[in-house]
Amino acid sequence: MRTAIVNLGRIVTGDLSAPVTPGDGILMADGRIEAVGTLGAAAVEACDVVIDAGGATAIPGLIDSHVHITFGDYTPRQKTVGFLESYVHGGVTTAISASEVHVPGRPKDVAGVKALAVAAMKCFETYRPGGMRVHAGSLILEPGLAEADFAELARLGVWMVKAGFGAFATPYEYAPLVAMARAHGMVSMVHTGGSSIPGSSGIWADHVLKIAPDVSYHVNGGPTAIPDADFPRLVGESDVAMQVCTAGNLRTTLLVGKLLAEAGRLDRLLVATDTPTGSGIMPLGMFYTISHLASLGGMAPEIAIAAATGNNARVYRLNSGIIAPGRDADVVVIDACAGGSQNDALAGLVNGDVPAVGAVVTAGVPRVVGRSRNTPETTKKVRVAKNTVPQDFGGAGH
Structure with a gap:
């Protein structure tokens, strides 16, 4: 399966040495990340599934x-x-x-x-x-x-x-x-x-x-x-x-x-x-601890996210945990919760808020798109913009 996430507002890499990377898209194929940054129209068109992040934030799973x-x-x-x-x-x-x-x-x-x-x-x-x-x-x-x-x-x-x-x-x-x-x-x-x-x-x-x-x-x-x-x-x-x-x-x-x-x-x-x-x-335990480090510990939220992703991957010798070409295609799209006081996921974490989960992709396959059953809705709309496979990626209702 080829999957793309487009229209991202921010990409948090999980890499402590470069925790944020420029770009608004992630291309995944055969279980791996193929490209990160600005995706070409032809590459996106060739995908089986395209997720429109609506300006939300991507982090590693x-x-x-x-x-x-x-x-x-x-x-x-x-x-x-x-x-x-x-x-x-x-x-x-x-x-x-x-x-x-x-x-x-x-x-x-x-x-x-x-x-x-x-x-x-x-x-x-x-x-x-x-x-x-x-x-x-x-x-x-x-x-x-x-x-x-x-x-x-x-x-x-x-x-x-x-x-x-x-x-x-x-x-x-x-x-x-x-x-x-x-x-x-x-x-x-x-x-x-x-x-x-x-x-x-x-x-x-x-x-x-x-x-x-x-x-x-x-x-x-x-x-x-x-x-x-x-x-x-x-x-x-x-x-x-x-x-x-x-x-x-x-x-x-x-x-x-x-x-x-x-x-x-x-x-x-x-x-x-x-x-x-x-x-x-x-x-939501992982997000709670990330929010505690960011809101009470004064840690930059992208660094706290790296402690929950890339740092674990390095110690346990995993290929996941970092958004970069060649890494496992495990990506989560998060945002500020609808009805909250902040307008993006990282600001929400600094405020002590657990983010809303708008999409979860593992091994390049979307598992949830739109709304997690365990969080409030995202402020920005995360949706499936293209789908050629017979599968519904919507999260189950409460």
Whole structure:
């Protein structure tokens, strides 16, 4: 399918080094972005679908790097079916598993955790709820895992590991396993903060520095944050990516943003939701945290968007998250909400408003055009201007 978005008022790239790019159009074909800028009439005419953005803003599809995936589009924690598809209506085009720790009766032996990671990864290789791409199968680190296990899993395609829920006497014991995972090309994440489920332990700055993961998960609390004195240590004594989550402590979210900005290391800031958990289902959670950083933290909204898109993509080695030729064609069109006090999406975010979602495109295929069922209407009209395929791209009504 060839898809074009035209008549854009602004293009936010998700790239921290160049967060806004000139132009008013995005051309997509075969699941990738082909061109960004001013599109020629012939290129637009050759498209199967043309979306007229009406002057609204394009951003990369949001990457929620902390989602509690189980199997299928179901969360046993909240007994809810279809939450991932609903997140697409909140602008989330990619979900990354925080490990399948919420699978009922999850295994804790070596054979079991390996099987769980492989099964989850394989189940989501071709399953795309609502068009969302899901990266599942994060190995839960448990005692007894050895070098040969990481080598086997890497051969099978498992590329993520999670520290924090294993039956270890102390969190320091995760360090050699994380080192093994890294040696086999895996991305490693560690639970950070107070205990979140029975059997887990609190993990603070000393532990994180010793474990040396790629990502310090929900560093602002999942749900309980580390002590304030630990944040400068993680910023100054490591290069670990620091993930802030909607289901955490808002005050420390802003503190993390401030410290990383002062250190010139906003490339290490990642935005996620840490849902579904006891905090519930949050289809608009990513936008809430972006709006908090922009309105309360004084961060430029395009930078906050990059923390939720391109930064996540870089750390997790994804081809999505940035609007540029060759990247995955995951694009969201947002605008100020109808009836609000602002006239464009970025001004609305600075005002503390969650934007209206006018269109969601994943893998170059429009999934929603006109109105998301999870947001108010856009101020500017976003519509399908041309459609040659037998599909209705309208969002479901409330």
